[in-house]
Amino acid sequence: MRLFIALPMSEEARGAILAGADELRAKIPAANYSRAENLHITLAFIGESNRVDALKACIDEVCRAPFTVTVGGSGRFGDLVWAGVRVSPPLAALERRLRVSLQRAGFRIENRPFRPHITIAREAPGSLLPHVPEVTMAADRVLLMRSDRQNGRLVYTPVYERRLTDA
Ligand code: 2AM
Numbered sequence: 001m002r003l004f005i006a007l008p009m010s011e012e013a014r015g016a017i018l019a020g021a022d023e024l025r026a027k028i029p030a031a032n033y034s035r036a037e038n039l040h041i042t043l044a045f046i047g048e049s050n051r052v053d054a055l056k057a058c059i060d061e062v063c064r065a066p067f068t069v070t071v072g073g074s075g076r077f078g079d080l081v082w083a084g085v086r087v088s089p090p091l092a093a094l095e096r097r098l099r100v101s102l103q104r105a106g107f108r109i110e111n112r113p114f115r116p117h118i119t120i121a122r123e124a125p126g127s128l129l130p131h132v133p134e135v136t137m138a139a140d141r142v143l144l145m146r147s148d149r150q151n152g153r154l155v156y157t158p159v160y161e162r163r164l165t166d167a
Contacts, residue, residue, distance in 0.1 A: 002147040003049055003159065005059065005098065006040040009118070010137035013071050014039055017083045020074060021120045024081060029129035031081070031124035038156050041069070041085055041116050043095050043142065044102055044109055052104050052159060055144055059162045062097035063142055065090075066164040071118060071135030081124045082117035083132045091116065091139065140164050 009017070014036060020032055046055065067090035073089045074083050085091070095114045118129065144160040 001048070001050065003046040003052075003055065004042050004085070004145050004147060005044040005055070006042050006143050006145050007069065008039075008141055008143055009039045009071075010135070011014065013135045013137045016072065016133045016135045017118055017120060020083060020132035023108050023137070024121060024124065024128065027128055028121070028124045028126065031079075033104065033121045034119050038154060039118055040119040040143075040156070041071075041118055043116075044098050045158065046102070046107060046109075051105075051107075052144070055102075055107075056160050056162075057108075058101040058105050059142055059144060059160065062094060062095070062101050063162050063164050065166045066138055066140040067094075068136050069139045070134060070136045072132050074120070074129045074132050075117070075140070076116075076124075076127070079123055079125050080119060081121045081129065082119050084114035085118065087114065087116060094139075094142075107150065149161040 017039055070086040071083055099109050142162045143158050146157045146159050148155045
């Protein structure tokens with residue numbers, strides 16, 4: 001199965017991003033918009049794997065105290081439009097611990113710089129960007145997600161959830 005590890009959105013952050021998506025949809029209706037329930041921040045892309053227990057162990061090993069994440073603003077990777085995520089020290093540290101742990105466990109994780117984002121739309125040509133208000137949310141859960149294409153739609157299903165706790 002196709003897997004990735006992500007932080008979920010708070011409802012307030014989801015609302016801010018959907019407002020940006022609606023603004024963009026009015027101008028670029030033909031783009032491929034992320035469904036509301038699919039919005040997330042990817043921490044690590046695993047790709048095809050069935051090593052779920054090893055992935056759970058990596059997640060358990062790297063999760064520490066909860067922190068906050070600020071989302072807002074927007075940008076593009078070509079035709080992909082994203083909402084921004086501020087890179088704070090605890091977010092960068094979590095991503096780095098996770099990458100190291102996954103690589104040690106034998107997963108092939110690319111060493112590209114971490115550019116956290118929330119994909120709003122794919123196949124959105126041009127240079128228009130939506131306004132996405134700034135929202136600060138709690139990062140208190142890490143999810144192992146499975147990605148499937150069902151009838152042409154991307155469906156993400158949580159496989160494992162780990163809470164970030166002070167304990
Ligand atoms: P994207 O939204 O910028 O495409 C599930 O595919 C998640 O993993 C998406 O958030 C996707 O980012 C991210 N991802 C990172 N690297 C990927 C890759 N090589 N192929 C597919 N998705 C990738």
